Amino acid sequence: MKKALTAAVLVSMLASLAVPAYAGEAAEKTTITFWHYMSEDKEGQFVNQAVEEFNSSQDEVFVEAQYLPREELMKQYTIGVVSGELPDVGMVDNPDHNSYASMGVFEDITDLYTGSDDQHFLEGSIGSCYYEGKLYGVPWGNNCLGLFYNVDMLEAAGVEVPTTWSELEAACEKLTTADCYGLAISAIGNEEGTFQYMPWLLSAGGSVEDLGSDASKASMTYLKGLIDKGFVNKECVSWTQADCEKQFASGQAAMMINGPWQFSGLAADAPDLKYAVAQVPKADDGDYASILGGENIGICTGANVEAAWKFISWITGKEKSADICKSIGRLSPRDDVDAEALYADDPNWQIFAEIMPNAQSRGPSPKWPELSQAVYTAQQEVFTGQKDVDTAMNDAAAAIAALG
Amino acid sequence: MKRNRNKQILGYCFILPAVIYMIALIGYPIVYNWIISFQDATALTLKDSNRAFVGLANFRAIFADKTFWGAMAHTFIYTIGCLVIQFALGFAFALFFAKKFSFSKPIRGFIVISWMLPVTVTALVFKFMLAQDSGIINTILMNLHIIKEPIGWLLKGNTAMFGLIMANSWVGIPFNMLLLTTGINNIPEDIYEAASIDGASKFQQFKNITVPLLKPTILSALVLGFVLTFKVFDLVYVMTGGGPVDATEVLSTYSYKLSFQLFKFGEGAACANVLFVCLLIVALIYLRTISADEEV
């Protein structure tokens, strides 16, 4: 009896020791988790700042932000949908949103959104959040691709900013030296490689649905030509876009294809570099094309919907969206944020603001990850010389046809 | 009698925890892996405790898959390539360092360090050295005028495989060297002395004394080398990731890809089981040779 009493007292003492530490936060605030892939050494800092600001701005919801590399995050969703280990709020690359929505990673928020008084997202941006007529998230930030060029190098070589493929090739020829490549691109075997290839494909008049067409093949042949002539480093098949930025910043490439999220990296890596931005050159008989990149955020299945929505609508609201997008190198996906006014003092940003409205989205398709795999595999096969353009593109087209 | 029984029990108390641990964490998973390979195990059925049995469907799927047969071929090419290089050089090193000169022991000991390093780091440094532009290997070869143009070693299938073999041999050479050194040291000196009095040349001594007496050591070095190389994962995964476009995919990385990138756990398990069967055959041969050679 006495023993039991002592035990009871001990247990309650232990409990009293343990509980308040939690209760302090939990009693007043609901804690929710937020997974994102804004890398911690760069954009992630701004995400964390915004989250902190949100946490101290109100006393109902406490957000815990967690960074995972993009590929890893995608895996976690796939596993999490079954194991139940999903965050409350999750970020997703916009072409993949459909696929994860179809798997059941995200909650249907159609009613929440239509019931709210804030519906100011650009048509093209929020489009990727819809799957079978239902809304599974809202856009977080947009970006697109452009041509970055080293102003001094172009001047020294007497080269005008190229606007067409022929001009680009001619420019590369003059700019490529023993120490410097003309152009840096990323053709890595994942979504980034597909993303980078899209402007060329689209400008030639090709499409993912029709990779076997002459137009699609022409774009691949053109890029392969740049590599074979030594204007683009062969190692681009293992480069990420971050690697391209490093090459460009260190003067190893006179031009690169990249997006506005690299501005902060360039400022840090090469503060004295004089560079400017233009449209990705167009096919000689084609139009300018760019590709819409960016992220959406949604409420994950089984989450605390109310708290999650509170956070989402705050961070994608007019004020915060303009602010955070600028600091992480995105354009706001909202129609009530005036990009031209916001970036009036920055010509490079203005170019991207101009390119953006015409940037095409990838998908939306629940099969996008598979489609994308076919595209980047073909690109890798061609660039590494494993297959010729015809075979690789026909094989990719067949693989896509097989997906149905 | 009773004392003897107590001793037996105490003996089991010493031995069994480790045995049970290995059975729980290796033995059971192996059995479970066979079960999974007959099940419909994907991301969607991950939580299900009674997944549907699908017979040989997983095996049929991987056998119909070109990448799988590629991986099978690459695994053998890689293993045999590594074996030849690391055994030949390991043997050469062992013979050289068996000579008695002042630095022989310290230097022999020191080069063994490559075996202890994390394979991840080995893979990374070889990847770096084999890089096309910033790689030191291209620079050296070009300075020696052996090649004119820098080679994109890891960007093409054949050269990427060669790069992997090089990196793995770097780890395997000292290991082979040590095994063979032990064997060489066990050969009594006076046999050589007798032979040289009889007028046998160095090469004849090598052919007629060293090799025959080393036979058991050579055999275990080869088999062990085979097993250790055949199961390689980290090195390939980090250095090439199976690429460019599956050109260096081996069974272990392909199994990993099936399970943890495509979440086809059933097919991943089936692929791992093929690897298992190959290894088991070699392991059994090995165990037979060592138990024939000497009581275990």
Add this chain to the structure above:
Amino acid sequence: MKTKKRMSNRKKNIICNIAAVIIACVFLFPLYWIVINSFKLDSEIFLRKPTLWPHTFTLQAYIDQLPNLKVTLKNSIIIALGSMAIALVLSVPAAYGLAKFKVKGTKIFILIFLITQMLPASLVLTPLFLTFSKMKLLNTYLAPILSTATISIPFTVLMLRPGFLSLPDELMEAAEIDGCSRLRAFFEIVIPIAKPTVITAACFSFVFAWNDLAYSMTFNTKDSMRPMTSAIYTFMNQYGTKWNSIMAYGVLLIIPSVVIFVTMQRHIVEGMTSGSVKG
């Protein structure tokens, strides 16, 4: 005649030594390359022609990694120490038992260790992942600790057994006569005598767990739970050309192996052969 022979012996000695030094230099070049490149500036790393010696020495690559390292270094240490503890607690008695108690089935137990040692991680990754996922062990220290211990247990058992075999039986018998139980004899006599090999076994276990990539990468996917090996891999996927940073990480990763190796080279080299071959 005699002096001539001595002369030629000395000459041979010198030639062999020079050859050995050259072999070592060529062979250990990758090690040099890891270290030297970790001290280069970004601008030098991105040069088309690699430099054999840095123009300017900088610790920048290390400083860049510091915030990241705080977490990953701690994780690596916890995992390696935990795995080492399990391996020692289980394998030292097992090796002793297999050497000194002539129990039935000794042969089979040794076989089990020999075979498990040859099996690849990829064989058990999928089932362990599914099991750990059910037991909610993913993204905990326990998952990599438990699984990496399976690498070192068979190795250390096989490595320790010959040492225990060579202990004279009289030692234990004398202890027993003195009224010391076999269990106490194990702790008070055997362990102290075998101390050097047990320490070697500890070093191997630590290094095996520290070096592991496959298990840690598969089971622990959250950033906060990653050890250094999988963190460097992730980093490489993001900045594949920042070789100075990658190599700086590499230097930190090889430190334990190098330190252990240099301080107890003889034991390690002996243990390596006996641990891999047979008991």
